[in-house]
Structures are given as structure tokens and as C-alpha cells.
């Protein structure tokens with residue numbers, strides 16, 4: 001499964017890192033960072049995982065809905 005974050009749209013609320021520190025952390029820049037992910041030219045991040053676990057919770061709590069889980 002894949003976790004994707006449209007990082008340029010992050011409003012730095014910190015909710016993803018609070019509910020899912022396994023995958024998310026807040027950078028000094030204030031933006032969320034998906035740990036060990038690949039970043040594309042637009043600044044979006046993507047990570048392949050076997051089990052998204054708490055990333056689903058992060059997806060639900062993100063106020064701007066920029067965390068997507070897909071097959």
C-alpha cells in the first residue's frame with residue numbers, strides 16, 4: 001500500500017505526527033514529513049508500506065485531507 005502526502009498544502013497543524021509518530025514527524029520548516037519517503041519535484045511525499053496502521057488515523061484527522069492511502 002502507499003501513503004501519499006501533498007506536502008505543499010500542509011498547514012502545519014501537527015495532527016498527523018500526534019496520532020501517528022511511526023510515520024509522521026514535523027520538520028523545522030513547520031511542514032509534516034513522511035518518514036523515509038521519496039519526494040517528487042512538487043514536494044509531495046510517497047512511501048510504500050505493508051500495513052499503513054496509524055497512517056489511516058492521520059489521514060482522517062488531517063484538516064486539509066492531504067494524506068491519502070491507496071493500494
Ligand code: SF4
Nearest residue numbers: 010011013014016062
Ligand atoms: S495533519 Fe495534515 S495539515 Fe496537519 S501537519 Fe499533518 S499533513 Fe499537515
